[in-house]
Amino acid sequence: MKEQFAVDVLICGAGAAGLTLAIDLARRGISFRLVEKAEHPFHGSRGKGIQPRTQEIFEDLGILNRIVAVGGVYPTERLYRDDGTSSDSEVTVLNDPTTAEPYQLPLMVPQFLTESVMRERLLELGHWPEFGCELVGFEQDQDGVTAHLVSKAGEEALRVRWLVGADGGRSDVRHTLNVGFPGKTLGVRALVADVVLAGLSRDFWHRFGAGDMGRQIALCPLAGTELFQIQAPIPLDADMDFSADGLTAFIAQRTGRHDIHVQSVSWSSAYTMNARLADRYRVGQVFLIGDAAHIHPPTGGQGLNTSVQDAYNLGWKLGAVANGAPDKLLDSYEEERRPVAAAVLGLSTKLLDDLKRGDMRRGREVHQLDIGYPQSTLAMEQPERTRRLFAGDRAPDAALRGAAGQALRLFNLFQGAHWTLLGYEVARGAVQPRPGLHIHTFGPRGEIQDDQGHFYRAYEPAIGDWVLVRPDGYVGAIVATDDLVALEDYLKQVGIGVASTCGGDANPD
Template sequence: MKQQSPVDVLICGAGAAGLTLAIDLARRGVSFRLIEKAASPFHGSRGKGIQPRTQEIFEDLGILEQILAAGGAYPPERLYNVDGTHTDTEVIEHQQPTPAEPYQQPLMLPQFLTEGVMRERLLELGHCPEFGCELVSFEQDVNGVTALIVGNDGEQTLRVRWLVGADGGRSVVRHTLNVGFPGQTLGVRAVVADAVMTGLSRDYWHRYGKGDMATQLALCPLAGTEMFQIQAPIPLDVEVDLGIDGLTTMVAQRTGRQDIHIQSVSWASAYTMNARLADHYRVGQVFLIGDAAHIHPPTGGQGLNTSVQDAYNLGWKLAAVVAGAPEALLDTYEEERRPVAASMLGLSAKLLDGMKKGDMRRGREVHQLDIGYPDSSLALQLTGREGGLLAGDRAPDATVRNAAGHSSRLFSLFQGAHWTLLGYEVEGGPPKPGAGLHIHRFGPGGDLVDDQRQFSDAYNLASGEWVLVRPDGYVGAIVTNDDLETLHGYFAQVGLSAETF
């Protein structure tokens, strides 16, 4: 048995959550290994919606342009009536981008294409997943985890500081930890399949059997491919033929049409919908992210997005502790993310009830732009603010100009592994910037100009106030010029050097 050199993090599971964490750690210079039990990448469309908040994250990770190029907008719904007529409606509420929220529309991209873009980005950063490599067992102590893995090179023992379970709803990591996964089976079983078919326009999301779970069928053209995604509820206790013949028969029966022909099926699955939430996201040196921590019905396109944001929350915190931050910082991962998942489960269940009745309309509630951490121990609010932006909120975007007059976006200033401190008409000497902190000031002698008042409208700071933006794009603190010593203590809490001031 080979003894491998230690690394900081072992990530088990190379789906969207594991890949997000790997990309984030790679750009921060944290050592890790990303292993995946499957012999090859997942090739299905299961999670196909990229919500606006996740688009912001993908911009920060350097993959949004590729995601936008590969995907497309959701088409309107064409609902067929029993008399053969149909009605066309928009399922997705269309909102125009704003300076504070530049991405307003969910993007459709099949999961296998999203993960393909993520693997390419990871390769650019010098890493790749190890497919066909399985976590067999692990033991932990106060200093780290000893993991037994088996792959193409046989069994290996690996010593890591932390283990992250991104290994799905049947998580080996969660089971080994004996973490409870309470919830409920929702009494709905469904087929989802990716198929090339003829006889249907690709300009619509075709739906049949509104309000009747026995005859419902959805045929959605998958952006970036020649395929349609087939979605259909099925009986709980009946085996279904997921091949070409079986799916062709189902489509014919539920549409009443004989002119829709399935040419090939690249992936198909029959699954029972559940809503479950892990009792804990952290046990010692081990963490759960993504479906290992929460599973849910697919309604509303929340799952993949919530999983990406789990990883995005955890990544900068692991890197901070590697760099010397107090280990207690890692407790804020569960503190912040578990309530978000609990809320998401409730929303997905509510949308599932609507789907049963044929209501597929989706609006801002699924965009995840309003998710925040106002009750987090990392939310420092020292100014008396009524309404508007508060510590813990998502940090808005805005167009600004630098001292030379060139236009820029706050999101461009935030992009990367650093914290950002923005001062508004502050007097006196500013704090000193450091490697982990970028400082910008608006007002006389500052380096930024709010000539369009987009920053003022979004942040509503008073003269002499500072806003601190975390590496994951949330407001960490809002303080006055008189509170900088308190902010200094906050910096110690999150691992920014005392030399910053």
């Protein structure tokens, strides 16, 4: 007899990673609870950069326009020299959007605003985080997890199919699993504070003492707010005064200016930078995502973005297995995401070294558009490709036209919880429709027209090719019409292998 669970998934931690996973599960109709031991939402700006790849994810989740509306772009950097002069430069390398990569500019959105938008989206889908609800222990067996929760309502034992630890760098879930968290302390302690201040223009990111770790300080206007964020390295044993007067004196000491006055402090923290990576991302029925799995120095704005993409990778896989896909599909989460985190740790650490020398410029390396899973067991090519796009790569956008004449984007076809199968000059009926799969064909008899050649230039398909795009926007498989047996086997592997003569979609979009 099949065991009955209270919910399929218990998510522990309602930060950006936990909220992303909750939104993705909610739109798939997968039952879950999202608990957070803090009594109230986080109100600081710790993670404020939203990279282009994360913008694509937020578009898919239905929140990008709101994110842009509450935030803004990074301001010009104004660097002050000791001789009293200053110079202005752009922190980010500016590239024009393309049809394949519609977002090229990182956004600045304080973390508390990002998470507020995400909670609003989650509420639209019928769910809300349970604040003041703490996971105090759990046990698991081969079928599921028994989680012990404590809240104002009392103690509760909850039987779930899977537990996901999204509970930060000091993760209780990771500690309970006894998963190692090796890495290193980077020897840098930093102050960060969100404040209201007078004496500086909001048109610039003001930096003083560049290249001198004993004197560096940056004061950045936070888009969408009246706040500035103060950032500065501080001695490892410094006892900081985070009051308005204390921070005013600290700014004067670092800048030599006495016309900058902190009027109030919204949030502040002093932290030691670490680079650490969990030994495992999955132990049985329990998973780690976000800072519970990896922590980075803040340089390059990679931490929150990597966390969001962990959740985006795991969400569709949990949904697929909940609906009957083989359990081994869940092993691909660690297989795909842990190497990405390892690479991001190296990048963030390099950028920290650059910052120590006073170099803050950021280019494509931080955009995360080049992240892919070419070595994944979920990447298949039949026959092997020699052209531009490969299985495991991010699926590019393209400007297209429908057969009825309307303009559309490839990302419009991808948006939602489904898989997307693109056939290039193929017989549409060669692949039968089935729940969870949207089929679109290009060519004289297709419903999609590549009248400007954007799809062809981005994907370089051969006549008769089928391109299967995963729910998280990566190419799962590229197969020729002569190899459709391999495509059918692949579809079974990911839980959409049963054809349906009546079509439809088992998952809500």
